Amino acid sequence: MPRILIAECMQEISSFNPLPSEYTNFHLEHGKELFAHRGLNTSLGGAFSVFDQHGDIELVPTIAARAGSAGPLSAAGWAQLSSEIIAAIAAQIDQIDGIYASLHGAMGAAGELDPEGFLLSEIRRLAGPDVPIVMSLDLHGILTDRMIRQVDGFTIYHTYPHVDFADTGARAASLLLRTMAGDIKPVVARTVIPALVRGDELITQTGCYGDLIRECQRLERDGTALAAGIMIGNPFTDVPELCTQVLVTTDGDGARAIAESRRLAEEFWPQRFRMQSKLIDLDRAIAQARTIAGPVVFTDAADATSSGATGDSNVILRGLVEAQYPKRVLAQIVDPAAAAAAHQAGVGSEIEVTLGGSLDPGRFTPLPVKARVKLLSDGQARLETMKIGLDAGATAVLTFDNYTVVVFSKTLNLFDRAMYFANGLDPRSFDLIVVKSPHTEFHMYDAWIEQNFNIDVPGATSADLKSLGHSICARPIYPIDDDVTFEPQVVTYAR
Numbered sequence: 001m002p003r004i005l006i007a008e009c010m011q012e013i014s015s016f017n018p019l020p021s022e023y024t025n026f027h028l029e030h031g032k033e034l035f036a037h038r039g040l041n042t043s044l045g046g047a048f049s050v051f052d053q054h055g056d057i058e059l060v061p062t063i064a065a066r067a068g069s070a071g072p073l074s075a076a077g078w079a080q081l082s083s084e085i086i087a088a089i090a091a092q093i094d095q096i097d098g099i100y101a102s103l104h105g106a107m108g109a110a111g112e113l114d115p116e117g118f119l120l121s122e123i124r125r126l127a128g129p130d131v132p133i134v135m136s137l138d139l140h141g142i143l144t145d146r147m148i149r150q151v152d153g154f155t156i157y158h159t160y161p162h163v164d165f166a167d168t169g170a171r172a173a174s175l176l177l178r179t180m181a182g183d184i185k186p187v188v189a190r191t192v193i194p195a196l197v198r199g200d201e202l203i204t205q206t207g208c209y210g211d212l213i214r215e216c217q218r219l220e221r222d223g224t225a226l227a228a229g230i231m232i233g234n235p236f237t238d239v240p241e242l243c244t245q246v247l248v249t250t251d252g253d254g255a256r257a258i259a260e261s262r263r264l265a266e267e268f269w270p271q272r273f274r275m276q277s278k279l280i281d282l283d284r285a286i287a288q289a290r291t292i293a294g295p296v297v298f299t300d301a302a303d304a305t306s307s308g309a310t311g312d313s314n315v316i317l318r319g320l321v322e323a324q325y326p327k328r329v330l331a332q333i334v335d336p337a338a339a340a341a342a343h344q345a346g347v348g349s350e351i352e353v354t355l356g357g358s359l360d361p362g363r364f365t366p367l368p369v370k371a372r373v374k375l376l377s378d379g380q381a382r383l384e385t386m387k388i389g390l391d392a393g394a395t396a397v398l399t400f401d402n403y404t405v406v407v408f409s410k411t412l413n414l415f416d417r418a419m420y421f422a423n424g425l426d427p428r429s430f431d432l433i434v435v436k437s438p439h440t441e442f443h444m445y446d447a448w449i450e451q452n453f454n455i456d457v458p459g460a461t462s463a464d465l466k467s468l469g470h471s472i473c474a475r476p477i478y479p480i481d482d483d484v485t486f487e488p489q490v491v492t493y494a495r
Contacts, residue, residue, distance in 0.1 A: 001056060001057060001058050002056070002057045002058070002097040002098065002180060003057070003058045003059075003060050003095060003096050003097050003098075004051065004057055004058070004059055004060060004096070004097065004098045004099070004100060004176070004180075005060045005062060005089065005092055005093065005096045005098070005099045005100070006034060006044070006047070006059060006060065006061045006062065006099075006100050006102075007062045007063055007064070007085065007088070007089055007099070007100075007101050007102070007123075008034070008043070008044060008063070008064035008065065008066065008101070008102035008103070009064075009065045009066075009081075009085055009101075009102075009103055009104075009107070009115075009116070009119060010065070010066045010067070010102065010103060010104040010138075011025075011026070011066070011067040011068075011069065011070070011073070011104060011106075011107050012069040012104055012106040012107070012138070012140060012234055012237070012306070012307065012308055013069065013070060013071060013072050013073070013106065013107060013108045013234075013236075013237055013308045014069070014070075014071060014234075014236035014237065014307060014308025014309055014460045014461050015071075015072060015108060015236060015237055015238035015239075015308075015472070016236055016238070016308075016460040016461075016468050016469070017070060017071030017072075017308050017309060017310055017360070017460040018071065018310075018359075018360055018362060018460075019070070019071045019310055019359050019360065019411075020070075020071045020072055020073065020074040020077070020110070021067060021070035021071050021072065021073045021074070021077065022073070022074055022076075022077040023073075023076070023077040023080045023081050024077075025067040025068065025070055025073075025077075026065045026066065026067040026081060027065070027066050027067070027389075027391075028063065028064065028065050028084070029063070029064040030062075030063055030088065031061055031062070031063075032061060033061075033064075034061035034062075034063075034064050035048070035061060037064075038052070040166070040386065040387055040388065041163070041165050041166045041385060041386050041387060042102075042165050042166060042169065042386055042388060043102040043136045043165050043166070043168055043169030043172070044064065044102055044169060045165070045166045045169065046165065046166030046167055046168060046169030046170035046171075046172075046173070047100055047102070047136075047169035047170060047172060047173040048169075048173075049166065049169075049170055049173075050169075050170045050173035050174055050177070051173055051177075054177070057177075060092050060096065062088045062089050062091075062092050063084070063085055063088035063089070064102070065081060065084075065085060066388075068305065068306075068411060068412050068413050069304075069305060069306050069307055069308040069309075069411075069413065070308060070411055071308065071310075071460075072108045072109055072110055073107065073108070073109040073110070073115070074109070074110055075109065075110040075111045077109070078109035078110065078111065078112055078115065082112075082115070082118065082119065082122075085119060086119070086122050086123075086126075089122075089123060089126060090126050093126045093127055096127060096131060097131065097132075097180055098131065098132045098133075098134075098176050098177075098179070098180045099123060099127060099131060099132070099133040099134070099176075100133075100134055100135070100136075100169075100172060100173060100176055101119075101120065101123065101133065101134075101135040101136075101151075102135070102136050102169060102172075103116050103119075103135050103136065103137055103141070104116075104137065104138045104140075104141055105137045105138055105140070105141015105142055105143055105147075105231070106138065106140055106141050106142055106233070106234040106237045107237075108237050108238075108239055113239045113240060113472070114144050114146055114147070114239065114240075114241075116141075116144075116147055117144045117146035117147045117150075120133070120135070120146070120147050120150035120151060121146060121150055123150065124150040129495075132152045132153075132176060132179040132180050133150060133151045133152055134151060134152055134153045134154060134155075134172050134173075134175050134176035134179065135147075135151055135154045135155075135172065136154065136155050136156070136168045136169050136171075136172040137154055137155070137156050137157070137168075137231070138156075138157050138162070139156050139157040139158070139160060139162075139229060139230070139231050139232060140231070140232065140233060140234040141156075141231055141233070141234070142231070142233045142234070142237060142239055142241055142242050142243070143190075143231055143241075143245060143247065144241045145241070145491075148188060148190065148493050149493065151495075152176075152179050152186055152495050153172075153175045153176070153179060153186040153188070153226065153227060153249055154172065154175075154227065154247075154249075155168050155169075155171040155172040155175060155227050155229070156168065156227070156229030156230075156231055156247065157229075158204065158213050158216065158217055158229065159204050159205075159213075160202055160203060160204050160209075160439070161203070161415065161439050161440060161441050162385075163385055163441065165385075165386060171220075171227065175226060175227060178226075184226060184251045184252070185251060185252040185494070186226055186227075186249050186250070186251065186252075186494065186495075187249065187250050187251075187252055187253065187254045187257050187492060187493070187494045188247060188248070188249045188257065188492065188493040188494070189247070189248045189249075189250075189254070189257035189258045189260070189261035189262075189490050189491070189492050190245055190246070190247050190261065190490065190491050190492075190493065191245060191246045191247075191261045191262055191264075191265040191488050191489070191490045191491075192241075192243050192244075192245045192489070192491075193243060193244040193245060193246070193265055193268060193269060193272075193486060194243060194244075194474070194476060194477045194478060194484055194486060195243070195244045195268075195269070195272040195275075195477065195478040195479075195484070195486075196232075196233065196235040196242070196243075196244070196465055196477060196478065196479065196480070197209070197232050197235070197244060197272060197275035197276065198235060198275070198276060198277045198301075198438070198463045198465070199274075199275055199276045199277040199278065199463065200277070200278065200439075200454075201271075201274045201275045202232065202275055202439075203439060205442070207275075208271050208274055208275065209230070209232070209271075209275060212230055212264060212267060212268055212271075213229070213230060215264065215267075216228035216229050216230060216248075216264070219248065219260060224250070224256065224260065225248050225249055225250050225256075225257070225260065226249045226250060226251055227247075227248075227249040228247065228248045228249065228260070228264075229246075229247055230244065230245070230246050230247075230264065230268065231244065231245050231247065232244050232275075233245075234307060234308070235465055236307055236308050236460065236461050236468065237308070238468075238470045238471065238472045238473055239472055239473060240472060240473060240474060241473075241474070242470075242472075242473035242474070242477075243473075243474070243477065244268065246261045246262075246264045246265045246268065247261065248260045248261040248264070254492050254494070257492065258490045258492060261490050262488045262490050265486075265488050266488060269486050272478055272479075276463070276479060277301070277438075277454055277463035277464075278454060279454050279455070279456035279463060279464065280453050280454060280455060280456060281455075281456055282315070282316060282319045282455050282456065282457060283319070283323070285298060285453040285455055286319060286320060286323045286325055288451070288453070289325070289327075289432055289451075289453070290325065290326070290327075292450050292451055293450070294449065294450035295427075295428070295430065295431055295432065295433065295448070295449045295450065296431070296432050296433075296449055296450055296451045296452070296453060297432075297433050297434075297435050297445050297446075297449050297451075297452040297453065298316050298432060298433070298434050298435070298453050298455050299435050299437070299438065299452055299453065299454045299455060300313060300315075300316055300434055300435065300436045300455060300457065300459070301436075301437065301438035301454060301455075301459075301461060301462075301463055302455075302456075302457050302458055302459025302460075302461055302462040302463070302464075303315075303436050303457075303459040303460070303461065304414075304415075304436055304437050304438055304459075304461045305334070305411050305412060305413055305414050305436055305437075306413045306414065306415040306437050307437075307438070307461040308460060308461060309360075309411075309436070309459050309460040309461040310334060310359040310360045310411055310460060311332075311333065311334035311359070311408070311411045311412075311414065311436055312333060312334045312335055312356045312357060312358055312359040312360055312364060313333075313356060313360070313363070313364050313436075313457065313458075313459050314333060314355050314356025314357060314364055314365075314366075314367045315364065315457040315458065315459075316331070316434055316455055316457060317329075317331050317333070317355065317356070317367060317403070317405070317434070318356075318367050320403075320432070321367070321401075321403070325402075325432070326402065327402060327431035327432060328402050328404070328429070328430045328431045328432070329402060329403045329404065329430065329431070329432045329433075329434070330404050330405075330406075330420065330425060330427055330429075330430040330432070330433045330434065331403065331404070331405045331406070331433075331434040332405065332406045332407075332408070332414060332419065332420070332434060332436060333355050333356050333405060333406075333407055333408070334359060334407075334408045334409075334410070334411050334412075335353075335354075335355055335356060335358055335407050335408070335409075336358065336393070336394075336409040336410075337353070337354075337358060338353040338354065338355055338396070338398070338407045339393070339394045339395060339396045339407045339408060339409045340394060340409070341353050342373045342376060342396030342398060342407065343376055343394050343396060345373055346373065346376075347373050347374070347375065347376055348372070348373060349372070349373045350370065350371070350372055350373075351370070351371060351372075351373060351398075352368070352369070352370050352371075353368075353369060353371065353398075354366030354367060354368050354369070355367045355369055355398075355405065355407065359411070360459075360460065363458050363459065363460075364458075369398070369400050370400060371398035371399060371400040371405075372398065372399050372400065373396060373397075373398060374397040374398065374399045374404070375396070375397040375423055375424055376394075376395070376396050376397075377395045377396075377397075377422065377423050378394070378395070379391060379392030379393045379394060379395035379408060379409065379410070379419075379422075380392075380422070381418040381419050381421070381422035382418060383413065383416055383418055384416040384417065384418055384441075384444070385416065385441065390412050390413065390418055390419065390422075391410060391412065392408035392409060392410050392412050392419060393408060393409030393410040394409045395407065395408050395409065395419075395423060397423050397424070397425065404425065404430070406419060406420065406423050406425065414435070414436045414437055415437035415439075415440055416437075416440060416441070416444055417440075417444055417445075427445065428448065433445065433449075438454075438461075438463070465479060465480055466479065466480055
């Protein structure tokens with residue numbers, strides 16, 4: 001009976017977040033605990049949905065490590081995490097016939113700028129040269145040469161905002177089974193594009209990036225390619241191979257893989273200008289919001305925790321207070337000290353605290369407020385789409401004047417409404433909602449608000465990429481540098 005080993009390691013970082021992440025940021029599952037993903041919209045859940053259809057294979061779950069986006073992992077944290085992952089895999093590697101690795105691709109650690117490449121190299125060393133390895137990746141990952149050389153194939157998310165977690169895992173599982181059976185011989189063509197992109201045109205349902213992704217999907221569906229995708233990377237993960245890249249995998253047809261990868265890259269390059277964020281000054285956005293009858297969203301993409309920021313920016317909140325914006329505001333912020341003070345005082349108490357500026361003090365100055373403690377919680381919730389857990393630590397809802405602020409103790413993904421709902425708050429009850437994510441699924445906000453303002457404020461994930469100070473990625477690269485040229489150079493890989 002063929003045996004398939006399964007492992008996961010997922011985190012996305014911003015190199016510009018001054019607060020390093022640690023081993024304790026990671027939620028770890030061991031052995032059969034991974035089977036809890038069955039039925040969930042996760043990559044592992046999707047892979048299990050395929051594997052479980054085959055009664056003639058044995059699944060060998062080893063370890064899954066997942067952390068919310070944050071700053072680069074510390075050297076000590078990386079040493080502990082990587083050792084634990086490799087040890088768990090090494091203990092089960094004997095007589096393994098195939099390996100599925102669920103990865104993100106945009107990790108970064110002190111002393112190791114390609115953590116996924118390191119893990120895959122170690123897995124390949126343990127497994128030997130002949131065991132097929134297939135991985136799944138986030139389209140915001142940075143797929144490196146070292147990573148590709150260790151694997152037989154891979155699949156990539158096709159949606160943003162991401163909703164196809166399970167589908168990507170399922171496609172990876174199918175690709176692995178076909179490779180193990182000897183039915184296919186994957187050949188990968190990779191075209192690196194010197195461009196970083198951000199903005200509304202990346203929304204795959206409506207943007208020009210989505211048009212290109214649908215072409216990748218067509219290549220998969222009509223059998224031209226085994227897998228195809230365009231990875232735009234995480235522009236805040238400043239590592240040597242940060243880029244956009246087109247990846248096409250065919251069944252032994254290197255010439256077709258090269259041609260399709262080059263074609264898609266040539267179609268992408270002229271549209272890089274469109275794929276940039278359209279930002280609005282905070283003062284102007286506030287002035288316009290005053291005149292809009294319906295609800296509005298202020299998007300704080302510069303402090304997007306799902307992209308690696310701290311979540312403690314108070315710039316928008318301060319601007320609204322100083323401008324004496326009169327309508328009902330719902331906001332969120334990460335501030336462990338303020339949350340602790342609220343829990344100590346208790347519901348109904350009046351407290352004097354500062355909000356924000358505790359994790360990234362170089363960018364943000366604490367905002368003093370006198371607030372009432374409306375609600376306290378343990379900060380537990382589930383993501384709307386993936387249905388996996390969120391842990392914000394001790395959480396408090398504070399109110400002052402026309403403001404309601406949810407205060408978290410831990411940085412966590414805030415790309416949906418889960419933490420608002422979990423703390424008894426419905427965004428529809430407010431006139432202005434602050435969202436710390438560049439985009440959310442359409443139904444969450446944009447379907448019912450009148451305007452979504454993408455605010456131009458500082459932060460570790462600012463869409464003003466020139467302001468961040470990239471120093472490691474290959475240069476020149478658009479839009480950080482001027483007069484960037486592109487001549488497609490396609491590299492192929494086959495095991």
